Structure formats: structure tokens, C-alpha cells
Amino acid sequence: MKRSALVAAVGAATLVVASLVWVSTQSDGGGQAVEELTIYSGRSEEFIAPFLAQWEQESGITLNVRYGDSAELAAQILEEGENSPADLFLSQDAGSLGAVASADLFTQIPDSVATEIDPSFIAGNRSWVGVTGRARVFAYNPDAVTVLPQSITDLTKDIYRGKIGIAPSNASFQAFVTALINEKGEAVAQKWLSDIKANDAKIYLKNSAIVEAIDQGEIDLGLVNHYYIWEVATALGRDIKVKNGYFASGDIGNLINVSGAGVLATSQKQNAAYDLINFLTSETTQKLFVEQTHEYSLIPGLTPPQGLPDFKSLGSPRVDLGDLANTQRTQDLLIKVGLL
Amino acid sequence: MKSRTFLNSFGLKALVVVVLALLLQPLAYLFIRAGEKSTSEILTLLTRQKTLEVFLTTLLLLVIVVAINVVLGTAMAAGLHYVKIPYPRLFLVASILPLAIPSYVFTYTWKALFPSMQGLWAGAFILALSTMPYMILTVLIAFQKIDLGIIEVGRSLGLSKVALFFRVILPQVRRSISAGALLSGLYVLSDFGAVSLLNVETLTVSISNLFKSSYDRGAASVIGILLFLAAAIFIAFETTLKGRDFETRGNEGFQNSIRRIGSPAHSLITVGVLGSYLICAVLIPFYVLISRFLANPTAVEVTDLITAAAATISVAALGALMAFALSLPLAFLISQGKSGFATTSERLILISHALPGVVVGLALVSFGSRLGSLYQSIYLLAFAYAVLFLAKSVASTSSALALVSPQLKEVAATLGKSRSKIATDVVFPIALPSMSLGVLLVFLTAMKELPATLMLRPTGMDTLATQIWSAASISRFNEAAPYALILVLIAAIPTFILTLPGTAKGTSASEKKVSYL
Numbered sequence: 108m109k110r111s112a113l114v115a116a117v118g119a120a121t122l123v124v125a126s127l128v129w130v131s132t133q134s135d136g137g138g139q140a141v142e143e144l145t146i147y148s149g150r151s152e153e154f155i156a157p158f159l160a161q162w163e164q165e166s167g168i169t170l171n172v173r174y175g176d177s178a179e180l181a182a183q184i185l186e187e188g189e190n191s192p193a194d195l196f197l198s199q200d201a202g203s204l205g206a207v208a209s210a211d212l213f214t215q216i217p218d219s220v221a222t223e224i225d226p227s228f229i230a231g232n233r234s235w236v237g238v239t240g241r242a243r244v245f246a247y248n249p250d251a252v253t254v255l256p257q258s259i260t261d262l263t264k265d266i267y268r269g270k271i272g273i274a275p276s277n278a279s280f281q282a283f284v285t286a287l288i289n290e291k292g293e294a295v296a297q298k299w300l301s302d303i304k305a306n307d308a309k310i311y312l313k314n315s316a317i318v319e320a321i322d323q324g325e326i327d328l329g330l331v332n333h334y335y336i337w338e339v340a341t342a343l344g345r346d347i348k349v350k351n352g353y354f355a356s357g358d359i360g361n362l363i364n365v366s367g368a369g370v371l372a373t374s375q376k377q378n379a380a381y382d383l384i385n386f387l388t389s390e391t392t393q394k395l396f397v398e399q400t401h402e403y404s405l406i407p408g409l410t411p412p413q414g415l416p417d418f419k420s421l422g423s424p425r426v427d428l429g430d431l432a433n434t435q436r437t438q439d440l441l442i443k444v445g446l447l
Numbered sequence: 448m449k450s451r452t453f454l455n456s457f458g459l460k461a462l463v464v465v466v467l468a469l470l471l472q473p474l475a476y477l478f479i480r481a482g483e484k485s486t487s488e489i490l491t492l493l494t495r496q497k498t499l500e501v502f503l504t505t506l507l508l509l510v511i512v513v514a515i516n517v518v519l520g521t522a523m524a525a526g527l528h529y530v531k532i533p534y535p536r537l538f539l540v541a542s543i544l545p546l547a548i549p550s551y552v553f554t555y556t557w558k559a560l561f562p563s564m565q566g567l568w569a570g571a572f573i574l575a576l577s578t579m580p581y582m583i584l585t586v587l588i589a590f591q592k593i594d595l596g597i598i599e600v601g602r603s604l605g606l607s608k609v610a611l612f613f614r615v616i617l618p619q620v621r622r623s624i625s626a627g628a629l630l631s632g633l634y635v636l637s638d639f640g641a642v643s644l645l646n647v648e649t650l651t652v653s654i655s656n657l658f659k660s661s662y663d664r665g666a667a668s669v670i671g672i673l674l675f676l677a678a679a680i681f682i683a684f685e686t687t688l689k690g691r692d693f694e695t696r697g698n699e700g701f702q703n704s705i706r707r708i709g710s711p712a713h714s715l716i717t718v719g720v721l722g723s724y725l726i727c728a729v730l731i732p733f734y735v736l737i738s739r740f741l742a743n744p745t746a747v748e749v750t751d752l753i754t755a756a757a758a759t760i761s762v763a764a765l766g767a768l769m770a771f772a773l774s775l776p777l778a779f780l781i782s783q784g785k786s787g788f789a790t791t792s793e794r795l796i797l798i799s800h801a802l803p804g805v806v807v808g809l810a811l812v813s814f815g816s817r818l819g820s821l822y823q824s825i826y827l828l829a830f831a832y833a834v835l836f837l838a839k840s841v842a843s844t845s846s847a848l849a850l851v852s853p854q855l856k857e858v859a860a861t862l863g864k865s866r867s868k869i870a871t872d873v874v875f876p877i878a879l880p881s882m883s884l885g886v887l888l889v890f891l892t893a894m895k896e897l898p899a900t901l902m903l904r905p906t907g908m909d910t911l912a913t914q915i916w917s918a919a920s921i922s923r924f925n926e927a928a929p930y931a932l933i934l935v936l937i938a939a940i941p942t943f944i945l946t947l948p949g950t951a952k953g954t955s956a957s958e959k960k961v962s963y964l
Contacts, residue, residue: 445497
């Protein structure tokens with residue numbers, strides 16, 4: 108009896124708290140004259156929040172930000188369809204933007220928006236625009252890897268057996284596979300994937316996990332985006348024994364991908380969303396991205412992040428980022444070879 | 448009483464059907480999405496080698512964890528109940544405390560000490576640590592309910608302590624062991640946190656990968672249905688194994704006269720086993736969390752912590768109460784005697800328990816986004832918790848109801864009491880403590896839930912779980928530590944209530960009710 112009474116009391120108290128919390132979120136939400144913008148952000152809070160806070164201050168518009176994994180948020184927008192409460196989708200990669208674009212859920216972004224960005228990083232039909240650039244690289248432990256791979260096909264050789272890490276469920280790896288299929292055809296891509304699997308490549312969920320595994324000596328090298336060596340070092344609060352390596356010029360392994368933004372067709376606040384995109388793509392903000400998150404600016408001619416080769420000398424293959432949206436074929440192929 | 452006329456069998460069944468319809472939405476979603484794939488695509492997906500590997504990995508993990516739980520969980524419960532040990536209350540509370548620690552926090556903390564930890568056995572180890580309290584708690588309550596008269600009979604027949612335990616006591620708690628195995632097995636099937644971090648590719652990880660990587664909800668749904676089938680097989684197996692109900696339940700009034708075994712050898716072994724478990728499941732996680740926190744105590748703002756804690760508590764409590772309300776019609780129905788309908792409903796709810804959060808989350812996104820302001824409100828999130836964890840409520844409720852001896856009901860019936868009167872006056876008073884145990888279990892589990900919370904929480908609302916996730920996903924464990932500590936400390940409160948004296952014993956109140964008859 109004593110205990111049931113206690114449970115009842117705790118239950119009642121929590122209900123009161125619950126309704127209070129709910130009421131308070133409600134009064135923040137509607138009613139007032141303050142304009143709000145709802146963002147689904149696949150970019151992690153840590154790195155994008157300072158930029159968003161600055162825009163809030165400049166524009167006087169409050170941002171409601173829903174943070175998550177880019178692909179999961181894209182899946183969520185696809186499920187929500189026309190009922191999506193989101194105004195703007197910020198994604199870590201072109202693939203997730205492409206998936207939402209192919210479902211016709213993005214509006215066409217006017218020419219007057221993101222004028223400074225290199226047009227090759229804007230979707231052909233302007234359904235989304237690139238915000239920052241990132242290069243695919245191989246991260247490696249310089250003490251353990253004596254022979255650096257010159258091309259992705261080198262990775263299937265015996266000397267790297269059991270020493271490579273990949274993240275097949277990660278969007279950035281899939282964008283690379285999509286580019287591989289587009290360039291060399293499905294048969295070649297399938298052979299490469301089967302070969303790398305047969306070479307005992309270790310599977311990780313995330314790029315950062317690969318970099319950590321290299322640092323801990325679990326593996327010697329892995330396919331990741333260029334900025335993870337800084338991200339992991341910052342997170343661990345110490346230097347790590349991992350370096351970025353680049354394949355020979357023109358190799359598909361040096362693919363450049365972008366993070367980007369798209370505006371929902373159902374949004375009632377598209378102009379405010381465009382304003383935020385303009386802020387993120389302005390030269391001032393772009394320079395901050397280069398300094399703080401070690402990403403490439405998409406404005407032609409801006410200096411690359413410290414210690415990195417510039418965009419052109421990366422030797423990245425010419426790939427239409429719009430083509431990276433066709434992830435279904437990539438997915439099917441990865442399922443077929445058993446990497447998913 | 449109005450309820451007497453309303454809650455007749457037909458009305459109850461109708462209510463149960465409504466609850467089932469609500470609950471099975473995620474399942475309907477899976478079939479709708481899977482239906483978008485062609486038959487040949489589905490066949491290719493199901494027959495490829497990878498699917499078989501994943502399926503076998505899942506089964507193996509399930510069997511290992513359940514086996515560890517059955518042996519060690521039962522042994523620890525027996526030690527806690529029958530053996531004289533120092534600080535018994537402390538040991539009891541501590542051995543239930545791991546319930547408060549999410550599997551992904553277990554994994555993070557263990558990986559902090561042993562970075563190379565991964566694979567099937569690591570997964571089995573972490574999941575056994577996380578699910579052990581379910582077994583301990585369920586079996587412990589059953590021990591407390593055993594009719595001491597039977598033990599006295601055994602003793603007077605000259606049975607040794609060991610023989611007494613294996614031949615008299617164990618058969619009495621077989622159903623509860625089975626229920627504990629079921630809870631921990633379903634936990635294993637739906638767990639995502641531990642297995643994904645340890646690189647064990649189970650069905651749940653596979654589903655999440657498919658969802659995430661390509662927005663291919665069709666393929667993920669096919670694997671989701673496979674997981675659903677695995678759960679169904681497991682539940683059917685458990686039902687066969689546990690066999691017919693022949694336990695006798697007696698007068699709980701004798702409880703106080705329990706004689707604990709006082710021999711030093713028994714005490715030493717008990718303390719040894721419990722102690723090792725507590726080192727692995729309590730001390731190590733706490734040590735890592737606290738040392739990470741102390742490494743950078745100002746990493747997190749106090750206001751952020753309080754806001755996240757308030758949000759977590761309120762949504763989880765709402766979800767637990769919703770789950771309780773939803774479990775009531777079925778509980779009533781079962782208490783009026785088992786029928787085919789009740790058994791089937793109970794199993795359906797159990798099977799839906801194995802559906803991972805990501806499936807339930809997406810299904811409710813799909814249906815919920817049509818609901819206007821209810822979408823991304825705490826109510827829909829609480830409903831998701833109710834859907835995800837109703838099985839816990841129902842399992843505790845039905846095992847609570849099994850504690851009511853049929854003779855008692857027969858006596859009431861011969862005294863001319865109606866069926867609903869028997870339910871409200873006889874069955875529920877005895878079962879109530881175990882039922883509130885179900886509510887607390889849902890509350891605890893909901894506080895730790897992650898994937899559905901990420902999808903359904905109000906935009907901008909952070910819970911402790913989402914904060915831990917967002918810090919840990921970029922490897923900032925120092926920042927995750929204070930949130931994890933607060934989560935564990937808050938969850939420790941209901942855990943403590945769970946272990947209060949008189950927890951699931953027949954309380955004096957229920958005895959009084961019985962004597963009114």
C-alpha cells in the first residue's frame with residue numbers, strides 16, 4: 108500500500124511537471140510575433156550551432172533546430188512528405204539532398220541566392236546548393252603504412268589485407284561508390300567492392316570510428332572525409348597518429364563531396380530560409396568554415412584549410428554531384444555484395 | 448459501479464482490439480513498405496548469404512545472453528533471497544541499478560577501458576550486464592511469493608537444502624524465470640546501442656543500416672519483418688518450454704518467517720558472484736563516467752542538464768502511464784481466465800516489443816505527421832514509448848495475475864461475487880504491486896530510449912539520451928558523461944522504489960481484502 112501510494116504520488120507529480128513543460132514549450136512556439144524557422148540539420152550541433160546563433164542575432168529570427176543523422180533526417184522528410192514541419196534541410200552530403208530532391212519535396216532556389224558559390228556545386232535544377240566542400244581521402248598511420256596506395260584498386264592488394272577500414276552504411280562512402288559506378292560502370296564497381304570485402308576490410312559505422320581505430324592500431328588505413336583527423340583529435344583532446352593521404356591525381360578515391368542546403372517546397376517561410384543560405388554562403392562565413400571546421404569553401408579562389416592542398420591540386424575527378432543522388436543502385440549493389 | 452456493466456467481456460475484447468490496432472501500426476507500416484518491393488527483390492534479399500549470417504548472429508546472441516541470464520540471474524536472485532549476506536538491502540538495490548544504465552552507455556564506458564572490445568562475445572557480455580536485473584527482479588519477486596508451507600513440507604520430508612532448492616523451489620518459479628528470459632531476449636532482439644557500437648551485425652543493425660544508407664525503407668522493412676518472425680519464433684519457443692502452469696501460490700503471510708541460510712560458505716559464494724556482477728555492471732560504468740566528468744566538470748551548462756532532465760522525466764512518465772492505461776483492458780481480460788483471444792493478444796503485444804525503435808519511430812513519423820500539432824509533441828513521443836514498451840507492462844501484469852491462486856477466485860465465485868467484482872476486489876489488490884512494477888519498468892526504459900526519441904521529440908527539445916548521443920557521436924565523451932550520470936541517478940530513484948521492502952509481496956492491504964470475502 109505504502110509503495111503504490113508512493114508510485115501514485117510520483118506519477119502525479121511527474122504528470123504535473125510534464126504538462127508544465129509542455130505548456131512552456133507551447134507558449135514559446137506559436138502565438139507571439141517572433142518569426143521562427145525550423146531546420147533539420149544533419150550537420151552536428153557542435154560545429155554548426157555557432158554559425159546559426161550568429162544568424163539568429165543578425166536576423167532576429169528564432170531557429171528551431173532538429174539535429175540528427177543526414178540520411179535519417181532525409182528519410183524522415185520523405186516519410187513526412189507534404190506534412191513536413193521543416194523549412195530548411197542542412198545536410199552533410201549531396202546524396203541525402205538528392206534523395207529529398209528526387210521526391211520533389213524541395214523548391215527551386217532563386218538565382219539571386221548563393222551567388223558567390225561555384226555553380227558546379229549547385230544542383231542542376233537549383234533544388235539545393237552546396238555550402239562547404241569535403242574531400243575523400245585515405246587516413247593512415249604513417250608508422251604502419253610504408254607503401255601508400257596510388258589508386259583505390261591498390262587497396263584490394265594483399266599488402267593491405269585486414270588493415271583497411273570502411274564505413275559502407277555511411278553516406279559519404281556511398282557517394283563515393285555512386286561516383287565509382289557512374290565512372291567505371293556497375294560491373295567494375297561490384298568487382299572492387301567484392302575484392303575489398305574479400306581483402307578483409309573492417310566495417311565501421313562512421314568515419315570518426317575509422318580514424319579512432321587507426322589511432323588505436325586496430326587498422327592501418329581507412330577511407331574517410333578529410334576533416335575527421337581534426338574532429339577526432341579535438342574530441343579526444345590530444346594529438347593522434349593519423350595523417351591524410353591522397354590517391355594519384357584523377358583517381359575516383361579523391362572525390363569531392365559537399366554539405367548543402369535545400370528549402371522545403373511546403374515551407375511558408377522560404378524567404379527567411381534563403382536569407383540563411385545567403386549568410387552561410389557569404390565570403391565571411393565561408394572563411395570561418397575554413398578556419399573552424401577545416402572544410403573547403405565553395406567560393407572560387409578562397410584559400411584552403413591550413414595544411415591542405417587546394418581544391419584544384421587534389422586531382423579530384425570531374426563528377427556531377429547531381430548524379431550522386433541515385434543511391435538506390437548503390438544500395439542494391441552494396442546489399443548484393445553483402446556490405447550492407 | 449459503472450465499470451461492472453461496461454467492462455463485460457465483449458467491451459473488454461473491443462478495447463483490446465483497439466489497443467492492438469494502435470500497437471500494430473508499426474507492423475502495418477513494415478508490411479506496406481515491404482509491399483513496395485517486387486517479389487523477386489524480396490526473395491533475393493531474404494536468400495542472400497548476408498541475411499543468413501545476420502539472422503544466425505542474432506539468434507546466437509539471443510541464446511547466449513538468455514542462457515547467462517537464466518543461470519546467473521536465478522542464482523543471484525536466490526542468493527539475495529535465501530542467503531544471509533552483509534548489507535542485503537544495498538546488494539539488492541545495487542543489483543537492480545544497472546536497469547538505469549542504457550546499453551550504449553555500458554558500451555561506451557567499457558570501451559573507454561578496453562578500446563579493442565568488439566564482436567559477438569563482447570556484445571553478449573554487455574547485453575547480459577544490461578538485462579540481468581530483469582531476471583533478478585522477476586525471479587526474486589516469485590521467490591517472495593512462494594508458499595512457505597510447501598518448503599516446510601519439503602523440509603519435514605528430510606530434503607537437503609540443495610534438493611529443496613532444485614526440487615521444490617525452482618519448479619515454483621519456473622514461469623517467472625521464463626518471463627525474465629522473455630524480457631531479456633526481446634531486449635536483445637531490439638537492442639541497437641550496444642551491438643552497433645561493438646560491430647555485431649544483428650537484424651536491428653541491419654535494418655538501421657538499410658534505412659540510413661539509402662532511404663530504402665522497402666529493404667529495411669523486409670528485414671524488419673524477418674525480425675518480427677524471429678521474435679514470434681522465440682516467443683512460441685518460450686511458451687512451449689515453460690509448459691503448463693502448475694505453480695501453487697499460497698498465503699503470503701508466512702513471508703516474514705523466512706529462514707535465511709547462514710553458512711559462511713554460502714554467504715561467501717553469494718557475495719562473490721553478486722560482487723563480480725556489481726563490479727562489472729555498476730562500479731566500472733560509474734568509475735568511467737565520474738572520472739570523465741571530473742576530467743572536465745565545466746564541459747556542460749547546468750541549465751542544459753536540468754532542462755534535459757525535466758524533459759526526460761516528463762515524457763518517460765507520460766509514456767509509462769499511457770502504457771499502463773493501454774495494458775489494463777488486456778490485464779482485466781486475462782484476470783477473468785485465459786482465453787484463446789487473450790493469449791493471442793498477449794503474444795502479439797510481446798512480438799511487437801521486438802520491433803526496434805527505428806521502425807516504430809519511422810512508422811509514427813509516417814502516420815503522425817498527418818496529425819497536425821500532435822506531431823512532434825511530447826504526447827506522440829510518449830505514445831511511441833507506450834507502443835515500444837507495453838509488453839513490459841503486460842508481462843509484469845500477467846505474471847502478477849498468475850500470483851493470484853485460482854482457489855481464491857473460486858472461493859469468491861462461490862460467495863456469489865461477479866467476475867468483474869472478483870477482478871477488482873480479489874485479483875487487482877494482490878496484483879497491484881507487480882503492476883506498478885511494470886509502470887516503473889516502462890518509465891526506466893523510456894528514459895533510456897534513443898532512436899524513436901530522436902525522430903519524434905519536439906524540435907529543439909533535448910532529452911538526456913539525445914544529449915548523450917549527440918556528444919558521444921562525435922566522440923566527446925567528457926561532455927556525454929554528466930548527462931549519463933544524471934540519467935543514471937534519476938533512474939536510480941524508481942529503481943530504489945522497486946526494491947523497497949514489500950515490493951511485490953502480498954501486502955497487508957491485500958490480505959485485508961482477502962479476509963473481507
